[in-house]
Amino acid sequence: MSYFSIEGGRSLYGEVxxxxxxxxxxxxxxSAILVGELFIENCPKIGDVLVMCEILNKIGGTVKxxxxxxxxxxxxxxxxxxxxEETKKIRASFFLVGAMLKRFGTVTVTxxxxxxxxxxxxxxxxxxxxxxxxxxxxxxxxxxxxxxxxQGRTFNLRYPSVGATENLIxxxxxxxxxxxLKNCAKEPEVKDLCDFLNLCGGKIYGAGTxxxxxxxxxxxxxKVSYLPLPDRIEAGTFLLLFMLVGGExxxxxxxxxxxxLLMKKILDNACNKDGFCVNIYREKIxxxxxxxxxxxxxxxxxxxxxxxxxxxxxxxxxxxxxxxITTIEENVFDCRFAYLDGLKKFGAKFTKKGxxxxxxGTKLHGAEVxxxxxxxGAGLVLVGLKAEGKSKVFNGDVIMRGYDDFAVKLQKIGANxxxxxx
Ligand code: EPU
Numbered sequence: 180m181s182y183f184s185i186e187g188g189r190s191l192y193g194e195v196x197x198x199x200x201x202x203x204x205x206x207x208x209x210s211a212i213l214v215g216e217l218f219i220e221n222c223p224k225i226g227d228v229l230v231m232c233e234i235l236n237k238i239g240g241t242v243k244x245x246x247x248x249x250x251x252x253x254x255x256x257x258x259x260x261x262x263x264e265e266t267k268k269i270r271a272s273f274f275l276v277g278a279m280l281k282r283f284g285t286v287t288v289t290x291x292x293x294x295x296x297x298x299x300x301x302x303x304x305x306x307x308x309x310x311x312x313x314x315x316x317x318x319x320x321x322x323x324x325x326x327x328x329x330q331g332r333t334f335n336l337r338y339p340s341v342g343a344t345e346n347l348i349x350x351x352x353x354x355x356x357x358x359x360l361k362n363c364a365k366e367p368e369v370k371d372l373c374d375f376l377n378l379c380g381g382k383i384y385g386a387g388t389x390x391x392x393x394x395x396x397x398x399x400x401x402k403v404s405y406l407p408l409p410d411r412i413e414a415g416t417f418l419l420l421f422m423l424v425g426g427e428x429x430x431x432x433x434x435x436x437x438x439x440l441l442m443k444k445i446l447d448n449a450c451n452k453d454g455f456c457v458n459i460y461r462e463k464i465x466x467x468x469x470x471x472x473x474x475x476x477x478x479x480x481x482x483x484x485x486x487x488x489x490x491x492x493x494x495x496x497x498x499x500x501x502x503x504i505t506t507i508e509e510n511v512f513d514c515r516f517a518y519l520d521g522l523k524k525f526g527a528k529f530t531k532k533g534x535x536x537x538x539x540g541t542k543l544h545g546a547e548v549x550x551x552x553x554x555x556g557a558g559l560v561l562v563g564l565k566a567e568g569k570s571k572v573f574n575g576d577v578i579m580r581g582y583d584d585f586a587v588k589l590q591k592i593g594a595n596x597x598x599x600x601x
Contacts, residue, residue, distance in 0.1 A: 180601065181576045181599065181600040182571050182573045182574070182575045183560055183596055183597070183598055184599065186569055186595035187424075187565055187568060187569075188565070188567040188568070189424065189594065190425040191424055191426040191564075191592040192426045192592060193591055193593065194592075195417045195429070195430050195431070195588055197414045197430060198409075198413060198432075199222065199408065200409060200413075202410075203368040203407035203410075205231055207219060208231045208249075208251060210372065211235070212275065212278035213281065213379075214379045214400070215253055217251045217403060218248055218251075219249040219251070220247070222249035223410075225581055225583050227271065227581060230269045231271060232249070237265065239255045239258055240252060240255070241255070248404075259285050259286050260286075261279075261288045261289065266291070270291050271342070272288065272291065273346070274342050275288070276308065276322075276346055277346040277349035277350030277351075278349040278350070280308065284327065285325040286324050287322070289320055295514075296514060296552050296555075303340045304342065307360075310334045311326070311331070311332055311351060311354060311358065313350075328354075328355060329351065329355065330354060330355050331356035331395055332359075333361065334347065335362055336364075338362075339364040339389065343364075345364075345369060348360070348369075348383065349376075352381045352396065352399065354395040357395070358395070360393070361389070361390050363389050365387060365388060365484065366483040367387070367436075367483065371408045373387075374386060378403055379403055380400050382395075382396055408434050409434045409462070411437040411487070413582060414438055415441050415487075416493050416561070418430060418445070418457075418464060418466065419493050419496065420561050421468050422497060422501075423496065423501070424565050425468045425472075429464070429465050430464040431462065432462055441490060444475050454467075454468070455467065473503055474501045474502060474503035474504045475494065477505075478491075478494055480510050481510050488510075489554050490554075491515055492554045492555040492557070495507060495518065495536065495538065495558055496557075496565075498538035499525065499527035499528075499562060500527075500540050500541060500542065502540050504537060504539055505540070506537045506538075507536050508535045509536075513534075515555070516536065518558050521549060521555070524547070525544065525545075525546045525559075525566050525570075526541065526543045526544050528541045542567075543566035544568055545566050545569045546570055547570065548570070548571070548573070549573045549574050552577060553580050553582075556577050560596070563596075564594055575598055
């Protein structure tokens with residue numbers, strides 16, 4: 180079992196460089212099926228990306244870590260059956276369906292396994308692909324998609340699902356005619372995918388808005404080198420960490436517009452006090468936190484541009500010892516609260532009713548806890564860094580699925596933390 184061992188209670192000082200966003204990199208890797216060759220600059224070597232590498236490898240693609248990034252070539256992909264074991268591990272494997280279907284006319288994909296943060300339906304992906312002309316055969320364990328051709332249509336997503344929007348963009352960018360996607364996800368990572376595909380010759384209009392007009396082109400050109408946008412969830416994680424444990428830091432390579440709401444909440448509620456300052460200049464956040472962190476009032480998660488659900492457990496980590504009340508209402512996933520068991524062991528005081536958890540910040544002590552999922556686990560690490568004494572966060576691998584060099588970045592700013600496997 181892997182774990183983080185932590186000695187908490189230290190203030191942190193120094194610079195943290197944010198990596199490109201996991202949730203941009205994964206769909207970009209899927210789009211390599213359409214563009215043939217692609218180089219992802221400064222690609223984070225995180226667990227989910229390594230699993231996607233394995234999937235591309237197993238179906239005949241070439242994947243190489245070189246020159247500080249990830250080179251992908253899918254020209255020799257020969258299998259249209261996605262490997263079961265890896266496909267089950269990451270939800271993003273399903274985002275390959277649109278591109279595979281367009282390129283090969285068929286794809287077989289194992290049903291993604293259960294998920295720790297919610298039910299995570301696929302109905303919008305499937306209905307959208309059907310509207311473009313796909314046929315779907317569902318067996319006990321898998322979906323088999325086929326399409327003689329994909330024809331542009333108008334499709335209204337009943338919920339702005341990030342993955343379904345991305346899947347449909349990839350299915351339609353080289354489909355026949357025009358596709359109009361309404362009620363799309365507006366997350367910056369979706370826009371990043373559109374920007375990349377447009378760079379390769381795609382004709383996607385309205386990127387970053389809730390309506391996309393996609394004029395199918397015959398072919399996309401590959402051999403493009405691309406730097407994905409910064410990871411806004413990683414940036415938010417480090418911002419909350421500095422606020423929580425105190426100290427002074429600089430967080431660089433930040434898409435500042437993309438974490439604006441979190442920044443605003445912090446500036447309005449927690450940071451207008453003596454001893455705190457947060458400044459944003461160019462792509463950097465400067466932060467000094469030499470006072471007592473205060474509660475954030477009410478936080479409601481929702482699709483972009485709302486507060487991201489992926490920051491919910493990190494905000495809880497902050498709230499568990501920030502003076503006063505913070506209430507978090509979770510509106511995207513139906514069971515994102517598994518991390519609360521761990522927080523209780525640290526001594527956190529909270530009440531939970533339905534999808535709302537209310538924290539009354541208190542002094543925390545070290546504990547041994549289990550990371551239930553990626554963001555919940557990262558939240559527990561933050562609490563371990565705040566709590567006086569020794570802590571262990573087990574199942575550390577789940578955190579390494581999404582945080583690049585997490586322990587190393589923390590050590591560089593003075594945290595007493597180690598990642599180990601036994
Ligand atoms: N949903 C459906 N039917 C569908 C698709 C989604 O009911 O066909 C529901 C889901 O069950 C969920 C909600 O819609 O309740 C949102 O799901 P969405 O499809 O938007 O999420 P996703 O595409 O599976 C991506 C990120 C997640 C992030 C969500 C929401 C990637 C690889 N993953 O997932 O990232 O939480 O969008 O912003 O892009 C993470 O990084 O920790 C993470 C979980």
